[in-house]
Amino acid sequence: MHNLTIAELAQGLRAGHFSSLELTQSYLNRIRQHTELNAYITVTEESALQAAKAADIRLSSGDAELLTGIPIAHKDIFCTKGVKTTCASKMLDNFIAPYNATVVDKLNQAGAVVLGKLNMDEFAMGSSNETSFYGTVKNPWDLTAIPGGSSGGSAAAVAAKLAICATGTDTGGSIRQPAAHCGITGLKPTYGRVSRYGMIAYASSLDQGGPMTRSAEDAAILLQAMAGFDEKDSTSLNVPVPDYRSGLNDSLEGLKIGLPKEFFGEGLNNEVAAVLELAINEYRKLGAEIREVSIPTLQYAVPAYYVIAPAECSANLSRFDGVRFGYRCDQPVDLNDLYTRSRGEGFGKEVKRRILMGTYALSAGYYDAYYLKAQKIRRLISDDFKKALSEVDVLMGPVTPTTAFALGEKLSNPIEMYLSDIYTIAINLAGIPAISIPAGFVENKPVGLQIIGNYFSEDRLLNIAHRYQQSTEWHRACPKNFA
Numbered sequence: 001m002h003n004l005t006i007a008e009l010a011q012g013l014r015a016g017h018f019s020s021l022e023l024t025q026s027y028l029n030r031i032r033q034h035t036e037l038n039a040y041i042t043v044t045e046e047s048a049l050q051a052a053k054a055a056d057i058r059l060s061s062g063d064a065e066l067l068t069g070i071p072i073a074h075k076d077i078f079c080t081k082g083v084k085t086t087c088a089s090k091m092l093d094n095f096i097a098p099y100n101a102t103v104v105d106k107l108n109q110a111g112a113v114v115l116g117k118l119n120m121d122e123f124a125m126g127s128s129n130e131t132s133f134y135g136t137v138k139n140p141w142d143l144t145a146i147p148g149g150s151s152g153g154s155a156a157a158v159a160a161k162l163a164i165c166a167t168g169t170d171t172g173g174s175i176r177q178p179a180a181h182c183g184i185t186g187l188k189p190t191y192g193r194v195s196r197y198g199m200i201a202y203a204s205s206l207d208q209g210g211p212m213t214r215s216a217e218d219a220a221i222l223l224q225a226m227a228g229f230d231e232k233d234s235t236s237l238n239v240p241v242p243d244y245r246s247g248l249n250d251s252l253e254g255l256k257i258g259l260p261k262e263f264f265g266e267g268l269n270n271e272v273a274a275v276l277e278l279a280i281n282e283y284r285k286l287g288a289e290i291r292e293v294s295i296p297t298l299q300y301a302v303p304a305y306y307v308i309a310p311a312e313c314s315a316n317l318s319r320f321d322g323v324r325f326g327y328r329c330d331q332p333v334d335l336n337d338l339y340t341r342s343r344g345e346g347f348g349k350e351v352k353r354r355i356l357m358g359t360y361a362l363s364a365g366y367y368d369a370y371y372l373k374a375q376k377i378r379r380l381i382s383d384d385f386k387k388a389l390s391e392v393d394v395l396m397g398p399v400t401p402t403t404a405f406a407l408g409e410k411l412s413n414p415i416e417m418y419l420s421d422i423y424t425i426a427i428n429l430a431g432i433p434a435i436s437i438p439a440g441f442v443e444n445k446p447v448g449l450q451i452i453g454n455y456f457s458e459d460r461l462l463n464i465a466h467r468y469q470q471s472t473e474w475h476r477a478c479p480k481n482f483a
């Protein structure tokens, strides 16, 4: 049962081959058997079983949706009413959200069964899932390697079949990069496509929620339920949501693919490049035309991001002061002691590093030199993507420079860790959508192909990903101990 896709399971549920309760129980069993990955922070067994029973009733009454009765899980950044929502931080270790994120509400309404909350980097800051207060997540393909971050729990759970699909969030690559490292499909939608209401903010102008699944078709189904205007999120865009499944099989004849030369230059591992070349060749066979394009400002994306994201995070995280929100230290002697010890004890090292960088960049006298300059670079990067996407339909390139590196390898070198996001970060700065799909392996570790499109081209990206998955088998590969 756990090898089927959402569409196949939906059929099975309707044909009465199994019930949602049986499906949910089998997933709960797998979660219990595979605690070695550390993918879950909280398992909501009781409410999952209840939701499964309700889904079975809805299925038998005939008014079910595709996701009704399907076991999913949420990144622990989405607020879930009555359930611990930690953002993988000691700061929120005992926080029970009083309301649901819009995404959570929408998936509940669709009848999805929530198995629990998934591990992640603390406050979504990281590329390796090693900054979590609850310990690192392991990569199901190699337990000594990172799963990627920050949605590492989501990627590991989907790859190891501890959930059929999961939600994730992507500020600088956190859906696409762990998806690539764990061999699953991950889509970062256009900024404003999916509501951020109830999604704990890291860098508000970059954060975007999206689906993490085993196939592009499943991503289409999950995105369909997540996307849409939300009046509770002032940056949510009021643009109609298309039917993401209807165009999945459209022909790719004449599709113009641009390969930004900066994505294939120095820094990209040769074996990863060779895998991508084969994937791009597959697109040639499917009728696409390939040409070279350029994003000259790509090299400035990481430095600009590490001014803008920390600046926004320093503002967003100021609410966690031990008074209004978050962990409170023991027996403070005065207000200053309360603030400094609560924040000092509640936040981890990487989060503190970001708050310090951000506060510095925003301080009087440095604002123009750092923050304003970074914003100008952001515009130039965005213009470069616009120009490239006026010459071709989509861009393709790597998601990451290498396959999943070893746990601990980059932990003491933040600059090296930051540079590993070079191919994903620029896309968030531009606000455009991109999808990562499994495209092969290097030494038994998955390699992801990134497909980048214009604003609101999610339907086209899913179509392009789906056609590839129709003619290749990479997305069906399963890590050895999780078959």
Ligand code: GLN
Residues within 6 Å of the ligand: 124, 125, 126, 127, 149, 150, 169, 170, 171, 172, 173, 174, 175, 202, 309, 421
């Ligand atoms: N790795 C990047 C960072 O640490 C991106 C994280 C994310 O997308 N949430 O900021």
